[in-house]
Amino acid sequence: MDTLLACAVLAGQLCFGPQLAANDVNRGKELWEARCTGCHSLEANRIGPLHRGVFGRKAGTVPGFSYSTALKNFGQTWTEASLDKWLAAPGQFVPGSRMGFAVGDANDRSDIIAYLKSVSGR
Numbered sequence: 316m317d318t319l320l321a322c323a324v325l326a327g328q329l330c331f332g333p334q335l336a337a338n339d340v341n342r343g344k345e346l347w348e349a350r351c352t353g354c355h356s357l358e359a360n361r362i363g364p365l366h367r368g369v370f371g372r373k374a375g376t377v378p379g380f381s382y383s384t385a386l387k388n389f390g391q392t393w394t395e396a397s398l399d400k401w402l403a404a405p406g407q408f409v410p411g412s413r414m415g416f417a418v419g420d421a422n423d424r425s426d427i428i429a430y431l432k433s434v435s436g437r
């Protein structure tokens with residue numbers, strides 16, 4: 316799946332498969348640490364809900380985290396596509412949600428999502 320995603324991103328170029336996917340995860344980890352850990356951690360709810368397992372989880376369902384009503388009622392599962400839209404513009408993708416942070420660069424989003432996937436056992 317990582318490989319497929321990497322190939323799709325690199326349409327028209329050579330596809331390096333698993334090696335490239337691993338680099339995406341490493342770069343995504345650095346981006347995640349730099350940009351997300353002000354509010355999120357892997358194992359504990361902080362300003363935002365914990366991130367371990369978020370890929371493949373239904374939105375708004377981490378026990379003990381006080382979500383906005385909008386995200387609690389959103390009903391979608393976090394996938395590559397939904398995480399990409401969320402990270403690009405959370406307030407537009409889920410109107411009424413309250414994550415005050417976005418990632419403007421599509422490549423950064425894709426690497427961060429690869430990292431989230433890797434820490435979710437997917």
Ligand code: HEC
Nearest residue numbers: 350351354362363364374375376382383386412413414416
């Ligand atoms: C300024 C604080 C802040 C930053 C920085 C932040 N978030 Fe969030 N995040 C939140 C809050 C608050 C929520 C809950 C929003 C709600 O309930 O509407 C949230 C929710 C989420 C969710 C939904 C989780 C679930 O259980 O449904 C994901 C995914 C997420 N954030 C990813 C990220 C990523 C990836 C980054 C870094 C690129 C990031 N966030 C940076 C505050 C933040």
